[in-house]
Each structure stands twice: as C-alpha cells, then as structure tokens.
Amino acid sequence: MSQTHFRTCNLCEAMCGVKMTVDSGKVTRIEGDRHDPFSRGHICPKAPALADLHDDPDRLRKPLRKSGDGWTEVEWDEALDEAARRLLAVQTQHGRHAVGAYIGNPTVHNLPALVAGPELLRGLRTKHRFSATSVDQLPHMVVAHAMFGHQLFMPVPDIDRCDYMVMLGANPLVSNGSIMTAPDFRKRFRAITERGETVVIDPRRTETAKDASRHLFIRPGTDAYFLFALVREVLHQGADLGRLESVIDGAEKLGPLAEPFTAERAERATGIAASEVEAIAGKLLHHKRAVIYGRMGVCTQRFGGLNAWLLVVINALTRHLDEPGGAMFARPAIPALDLTGPGHFGRWRSSVRDLPEFGGELPVSALAEEIEAGAIRAMVTVSGNPVLSTPNGAAVDRALSKLDFMVSVDPYLNETTRNADLILPPCSPLERPHYDLVFHALAIRNTAKYSPPLFETDAPHDGQILSGLLRRLLQGRHGRLDPRTLKARAMEAMPVERLVDLGLRFGPYGKGALGVKPAKLGNKQLGPKGPLSLDVLKDHPHGVDLGPLQPAFPDHAPRPRIDLAPVVFVQDVERLDHADRASDNGATSNGQMTLIGRRQLRNNNSWMHNAPSLMRGRERCTLLMHPDDAERLGIKSGAQAEVTSRIGNVTAQVAVSDEMMPGVVSLPHGFGHHRKGTRLGVAEANSGVSVNDLTDPAAVDELTGNAVLNGVPVEVAPA
Numbered sequence: 125m126s127q128t129h130f131r132t133c134n135l136c137e138a139m140c141g142v143k144m145t146v147d148s149g150k151v152t153r154i155e156g157d158r159h160d161p162f163s164r165g166h167i168c169p170k171a172p173a174l175a176d177l178h179d180d181p182d183r184l185r186k187p188l189r190k191s192g193d194g195w196t197e198v199e200w201d202e203a204l205d206e207a208a209r210r211l212l213a214v215q216t217q218h219g220r221h222a223v224g225a226y227i228g229n230p231t232v233h234n235l236p237a238l239v240a241g242p243e244l245l246r247g248l249r250t251k252h253r254f255s256a257t258s259v260d261q262l263p264h265m266v267v268a269h270a271m272f273g274h275q276l277f278m279p280v281p282d283i284d285r286c287d288y289m290v291m292l293g294a295n296p297l298v299s300n301g302s303i304m305t306a307p308d309f310r311k312r313f314r315a316i317t318e319r320g321e322t323v324v325i326d327p328r329r330t331e332t333a334k335d336a337s338r339h340l341f342i343r344p345g346t347d348a349y350f351l352f353a354l355v356r357e358v359l360h361q362g363a364d365l366g367r368l369e370s371v372i373d374g375a376e377k378l379g380p381l382a383e384p385f386t387a388e389r390a391e392r393a394t395g396i397a398a399s400e401v402e403a404i405a406g407k408l409l410h411h412k413r414a415v416i417y418g419r420m421g422v423c424t425q426r427f428g429g430l431n432a433w434l435l436v437v438i439n440a441l442t443r444h445l446d447e448p449g450g451a452m453f454a455r456p457a458i459p460a461l462d463l464t465g466p467g468h469f470g471r472w473r474s475s476v477r478d479l480p481e482f483g484g485e486l487p488v489s490a491l492a493e494e495i496e497a498g499a500i501r502a503m504v505t506v507s508g509n510p511v512l513s514t515p516n517g518a519a520v521d522r523a524l525s526k527l528d529f530m531v532s533v534d535p536y537l538n539e540t541t542r543n544a545d546l547i548l549p550p551c552s553p554l555e556r557p558h559y560d561l562v563f564h565a566l567a568i569r570n571t572a573k574y575s576p577p578l579f580e581t582d583a584p585h586d587g588q589i590l591s592g593l594l595r596r597l598l599q600g601r602h603g604r605l606d607p608r609t610l611k612a613r614a615m616e617a618m619p620v621e622r623l624v625d626l627g628l629r630f631g632p633y634g635k636g637a638l639g640v641k642p643a644k645l646g647n648k649q650l651g652p653k654g655p656l657s658l659d660v661l662k663d664h665p666h667g668v669d670l671g672p673l674q675p676a677f678p679d680h681a682p683r684p685r686i687d688l689a690p691v692v693f694v695q696d697v698e699r700l701d702h703a704d705r706a707s708d709n710g711a712t713s714n715g716q717m718t719l720i721g722r723r724q725l726r727n728n729n730s731w732m733h734n735a736p737s738l739m740r741g742r743e744r745c746t747l748l749m750h751p752d753d754a755e756r757l758g759i760k761s762g763a764q765a766e767v768t769s770r771i772g773n774v775t776a777q778v779a780v781s782d783e784m785m786p787g788v789v790s791l792p793h794g795f796g797h798h799r800k801g802t803r804l805g806v807a808e809a810n811s812g813v814s815v816n817d818l819t820d821p822a823a824v825d826e827l828t829g830n831a832v833l834n835g836v837p838v839e840v841a842p843a
C-alpha cells in the first residue's frame with residue numbers, strides 16, 4: 125500500500141514543495157507538489173536525492189569514536205558524556221576560549237538545529253565561533269545591521285512585480301536563488317525579461333545570463349567601481365528617495381563620496397563601457413518597478429562590504445527600496461529577527477590577525493592560524509565541511525588534525541570529520557520535523573508551511589544532540605541542580621513543534637497563545653482557517669499563501685530610520701579609491717589569470733556528491749577557459765591544466781568556452797574527495813579537486829573579514 129507525503133525540500137533556499145510516494149517504508153518517488161502555493165510544482169534534480177541521502181549506506185547511523193587508525197561505534201549517552209567531559213577538560217586547563225566552534229550551512233535548513241544551536245554556542249562561552257557566514261553573506265548582514273538595525277533584516281528583490289532587474293554576481297538559474305527565496309526562479313525571471321528587461325553582470329556568461337535580455341562581462345573584484353559610478357550617475361541624473369525620504373538619514377553624504385568614481389574610471393577598472401553606466405542609471409530611475417541585486421560573486425571579493433552597501437544605496441536613491449517591484453522585506457509568520465540579537469561588529473578581534481567579529485563570530489579565514497597559534501585547542505563542528513569549503517582547506521585540515529579534541533555533529537565521515545575524535549550523526553532530514561525559520565524571512569512572497577517527520581526513528585535529530593551536549597556541559601560546569609542545567613534540561617525535553625506553534629501564534633499572522641493578542645492578518649487570502657497556528661498548518665499540508673511582500677517602513681522595521689551612509693562603509697571608501705591607482709591591471713606573464721568559482725545544478729556545496737542520482741554523467745569539476753586563453757597557452761579542451769596560486773596547485777580538466785571572460789578561469793567548489801580516511805564511496809569515485817586548495821585566507825574583505833573566493837590571482841599552464 126503506497127502512501128503520499130507532502131513536505132518542503134530542505135536542501136537549498138528555494139523551499140520547493142515535494143510530493144513523496146512511500147511504499148513499505150521506502151520513498152519510491154519524489155516529484156514537485158503542484159498544489160504548493162509558492163513553488164507550484166517546481167523542483168530541481170536535487171529533490172530526488174533526498175531519497176538517496178536517506179538510504180545512503182555511508183550515512184552514519186551510530187556515533188563513532190576514533191580508535192587507533194579506525195573507528196568504533198558507541199552508544200549515544202556514552203558519546204555525549206565523553207564529548208562534554210573532554211570539552212570541559214580543555215576549557216578548565218586552557219580557558220574557555222580554547223574551545224572553538226564551526227557551524228556550517230545545512231544548520232540553516234534544519235529546524236531543530238536552528239533552535240538548539242544558538243543555545244549551545246552561548247553555553248560554550250567562547251569567542252572562537254566561526255561559520256559559513258564569512259565565506260558567504262557576511263557583507264549583507266553587516267549592511268543590514270548598520271543600515272536597518274538588525275543583521276537579519278535583509279532586502280530581497282520583489283521579482284514577481286519588477287519590470288527591470290540588474291543582477292551582479294549571482295546565478296539563480298543554477299543556485300535557485302540566495303537571499304531571494306524564489307522557487308522556480310527560471311520562470312519568474314523569464315517573465316521579467318518578457319515584460320521588461322533583465323541585465324546580468326558577471327565574468328562568465330552564466331545560465332542566468334543566457335536567459336537575460338543582456339549580459340555584460342565584468343573583471344572580477346571590480347564591481348564596487350561600477351556600483352559607485354552608478355550612484356554618481358543617479359545623483360547627477362536626479363536621485364529620488366520616494367516615500368522613504370522622511371526616514372532616510374545620510375543621503376547628502378553620498379554625493380561627495382561618489383564624485384571621484386566616474387563612469388570612465390569604472391570602465392578602466394571593470395571593462396564595462398561608461399555609456400552602460402549612464403544607461404542603467406537612467407533605466408533604474410525611469411522604471412516604476414525596478415531593482416538591482418547582487419550575491420555571492422559580489423560578497424566574496426575584496427570589496428564585498430562596499431558592494432553590499434552600494435546595492436542598497438542604489439535601490440534607495442532610485443526610490444525602489446521597500447517598494448513593490450523593488451527591494452523589499454519579507455514578513456515571515458514566525459518572526460525571524462527574534463532568532464538572534466540585532467548584531468554587533470568589532471567587539472573583539474582575532475588574536476593572530478586582528479580580524480573583527482560580527483554577531484559573535486570571527487571570520488573563518490582566521491580558523492587555521494588561531495589553532496596553529498594555540499588559541500584554539502578543541503573544536504566542535506556542526507554540519508560543516510571547512511576542509512573543502514573555506515580558504516586554504518588543506519591548512520584547515522592540518523590544523524584540525526593537531527587539536528587535543530574534536531567532536532563533529534555530522535551524518536558523514538568526510539574530509540572534515542575524519543579529523544574528529546567523535547562523530548555524532550543526526551537522523552535523516554526525513555525523520556525530523558521541518559519549518560523554514562530563516563528562508564521565509566528572505567522570501568519573495570510570504571507563505572508558511574510545516575512538514576511533519578515522514579519516518580519515525582530512535583536516532584536523535586540535531587536539536588536533541590546539541591541540547592544533550594549543552595545540558596551535559598552545564599551539568600559538568602555547575603552541577604545537576606543549577607538553574608542553568610535545569611533550564612537546558614527543560615529545553616531538551618521541549619518538542620520543537622511546540623516552539624513552532626508558539627512562534628506562529630505570537631507572529632504577525634497569529635493571535636497569541638491565549639487569544640489575547642489581537643489578530644492582525646497581513647492578507648485576506650489566508651482564508652477562513654486563520655489566524656495561524658501549528659494546527660492550521662497541519663490542515664494545509666501544501667502550505668498557506670500570505671500574499672505578496674508588503675512595505676516594512678516605518679512600522680514593521682527593526683528601527684524606524686535608515687542610515688544610508690553608515691560610518692563603517694564611508695571609512696572604507698578610501699581603500700577603494702587607492703586600489704585601482706595602486707595596481708596595474710596588466711598581466712605580467714602569459715599564464716597569469718584570475719580565478720572565480722561556480723555552482724552547478726547537481727551539486728550542493730561539498731556534501732551531496734555521495735548521491736548516486738546526482739553523480740551520473742560527465743566530469744563536472746572542470747576549469748572553464750576562454751578560447752583565446754586556451755590557444756595562447758596551448759591547451760585544448762579535455763586536456764589537463766595545472767592551476768597555481770600563492771597557496772597551492774591543482775590539476776583539472778579544461779573545458780574551453782567563450783562563456784568565460786578572457787583572462788578569467790572558473791572552477792566549481794565543493795570537490796576534492798580524494799583525501800584518505802573518508803567514508804564516501806560515490807564521492808571518492810568522482811573526487812575532483814578543491815578550489816579551496818587555491819583560495820587564500822590572507823585575502824579577505826578588510827572591512828567585513830569575508831573571504832575572497834572570487835578574483836584569485838593564479839598561474840595556468842598545461843599539465
């Protein structure tokens with residue numbers, strides 16, 4: 125007898141609704157849920173891999189303890205007791221900051237981990253916290269904090285209502301969108317191209333660029349010159365703050381700051397003709413509904429902070445901030461801003477290189493050097509693979525291997541967790557409840573959906589592991605009956621569904637747990653079943669639609685005023701002003717090129733290469749190169765090339781393609797599964813090389829500390 129189960133795919137930001145057919149305890153079919161009001165039947169090739177993941181024989185089912193050269197399975201209580209005891213021992217001997225933590229990307233897609241993770245981090249009381257944020261969206265968070273007063277209050281492009289979209293450094297046709305939760309981006313983007321115009325600015329003519337009205341090549345790492353020239357041009361043509369004029373401070377500072385950054389100067393730095401700047405500024409001003417948007421490619425480069433700031437500035441100066449069709453703010457059913465504090469910046473700094481914390485985290489580019497310097501002697505990693513995903517992964521690997529103790533919460537024995545003394549594997553995503561606490565806050569439409577666990581299990585989910593560890597730490601530190609221990613014990617016992625219910629009831633579409641808070645429904649489309657609670661969502665297994673984005677200012681923003689020129693960004697402008705004068709852009713040798721990264725539809729960062737359904741087909745870890753460069757270097761498509769950076773070298777198969785800007789090469793990240801001692805049968809057979817064996821931890825955006833993953837100087841030669 126087959127059953128049907130509806131849930132949200134938790135693999136990327138897009139939150140696609142999936143329909144699963146289950147036969148005798150096994151998922152036999154995964155397809156798009158046509159009745160999901162947000163994704164309307166769309167899925168990508170990764171959704172079926174949810175079944176691969178669940179059935180993967182390499183996925184760990186029991187905790188592992190390192191013993192000699194091998195691993196032995198241990199019971200859960202024993203493993204958690206040991207982890208707590210050894211972490212406390214390190215803190216007792218070397219101080220509380222001697223324990224570090226790294227939190228990886230899948231945590232954000234994991235309801236129980238999102239609830240328990242922050243508590244554990246607080247309980248560790250260490251300033252050595254790291255996460256994937258500083259190889260990703262850190263600049264956007266610094267901007268949100270400085271301009272709007274909360275690190276998670278990030279504008280998203282209202283793509284369903286916009287007629288003119290300019291996009292830099294993002295490839296949502298492949299990534300399915302980031303800080304822009306938009307299932308079936310392709311369809312939504314094509315609709316903009318049809319009703320208006322879309323422009324993609326990228327050193328590679330990407331899948332998204334091919335679907336756009338226009339594509340412009342840009343020299344990697346130079347976007348800030350282009351964006352500043354746009355600001356200047358908009359000001360010259362006649363900026364308009366629109367409805368927000370009365371709440372915006374600092375606009376008058378922009379003119380003098382932008383003045384030196386002419387379109388001609390931008391042309392020299394970026395390769396984009398000065399006339400384009402003028403035209404794009406004119407169109408942004410002219411269109412009633414328009415937006416400029418940028419992501420990974422503009423964040424993970426040397427001016428990531430300035431780029432993220434200038435994007436908001438341009439939207440504001442062209443009256444598209446907080447306006448339909450422009451850059452808007454979601455109003456999620458469970459208020460996401462409550463997940464963290466508003467943020468802080470530079471309260472402490474890393475000990476070796478003096479890099480600033482943001483929101484309690486240090487840049488991960490500093491991780492290896494802090495371990496090598498003895499500042500960190502034990503690590504906790506949770507759903508992270510920094511050996512493949514952070515700069516100079518090989519150095520991270522070496523540093524992790526020298527720790528006194530390491531515990532990893534992870535379902536795989538992989539490149540990072542092989543360095544652990546204990547691996548604590550959570551149950552599969554199909555065995556835990558799901559609600560997207562974060563991505564509803566970054567969505568292009570307000571919706572809500574709850575997915576109950578599909579399968580029952582005795583294995584703990586991430587939340588139970590993390591809160592079990594926290595309780596043991598507190599018990600070891602303060603005793604069994606201390607109020608802090610008792611609180612942690614209560615947290616551990618609290619079903620996470622209960623927290624979802626409370627969040628919904630107290631949220632903007634709920635009516636309060638006791639019915640005391642007046643219901644303020646954002647949208648009538650909710651129908652007669654509102655106000656929201658967990659029961660209402662359970663009655664709507666495809667999810668509920670809460671309508672298009674609504675203006676947030678002044679009543680629904682974390683603070684009523686916007687600072688358009690925060691001092692941290694203003695101070696960084698001088699660095700930009702110097703950079704193009706200091707460097708000569710000419711190549712000094714024949715093989716000197718600039719390296720950028722890319723994503724592929726069948727990858728998910730570093731960790732889904734063990735799914736057989738995703739790994740079929742030809743080699744994907746290829747070095748893309750323009751035909752002129754290939755000819756000059758005497759390299760043919762399919763041949764091997766050696767790529768060397770200041771950090772290391774890798775050899776990859778070349779794919780010659782005129783979609784690359786001349787002088788720029790591209791390698792995907794997340795590969796490099798050749799390291800010894802992992803247990804990833806399928807991935808090891810398709811190992812590829814790691815681009816992060818080339819990226820340089822010394823290269824960070826000096827303002828935010830974000831890693832420079834794009835625009836890496838390399839030397840390419842036939843292998």
Ligand SMILES: Nc1nc2c(c(=O)[nH]1)N[C@H]1C(S)=C(S)[C@@H](COP(=O)(O)OP(=O)(O)OC[C@H]3O[C@@H](n4cnc5c(=O)[nH]c(N)nc54)[C@H](O)[C@@H]3O)O[C@H]1N2
Nearest residue numbers: 293294295299302344345419420421724725727728729834
């Ligand atoms: N299939 C798949 N989807 C994913 C992921 C995945 O691994 N695979 N990862 C997920 C995650 S964690 C994230 S954060 C998102 C990221 O989502 P996106 O930001 O949309 O994805 P990227 O493909 O990294 O896009 C970066 C683009 O920047 C370009 N670029 C590089 N350097 C520069 C530059 O200097 N200037 C400009 N203008 N462009 C530049 C690159 O060519 C690339 O096209 O994707 C998510 N979705």
Ligand SMILES: Nc1nc2c(c(=O)[nH]1)N[C@H]1C(S)=C(S)[C@@H](COP(=O)(O)OP(=O)(O)OC[C@H]3O[C@@H](n4cnc5c(=O)[nH]c(N)nc54)[C@H](O)[C@@H]3O)O[C@H]1N2
Nearest residue numbers: 228229230256260507508509510513533721729730731793
């Ligand atoms: N050069 C270069 N480097 C990059 C990027 C790039 O574009 N270029 N992109 C960066 C970006 S945007 C990101 S977000 C980072 C990602 O960096 P990370 O978050 O460090 O790495 P992932 O590859 O996402 O690995 C996720 C880990 O979580 C485990 N995992 C998966 N599901 C679960 C779960 O449910 N629970 C637990 N406990 N563990 C789980 C996996 O086994 C794996 O070990 O990589 C960054 N690195």
Ligand code: SF4
Nearest residue numbers: 133136139140168171
């Ligand atoms: S785009 Fe693919 S991976 Fe992302 S949520 Fe949808 S089905 Fe899942």
Ligand SMILES: [Mo]
Nearest residue numbers: 229256260261
């Ligand atoms: Mo990411």
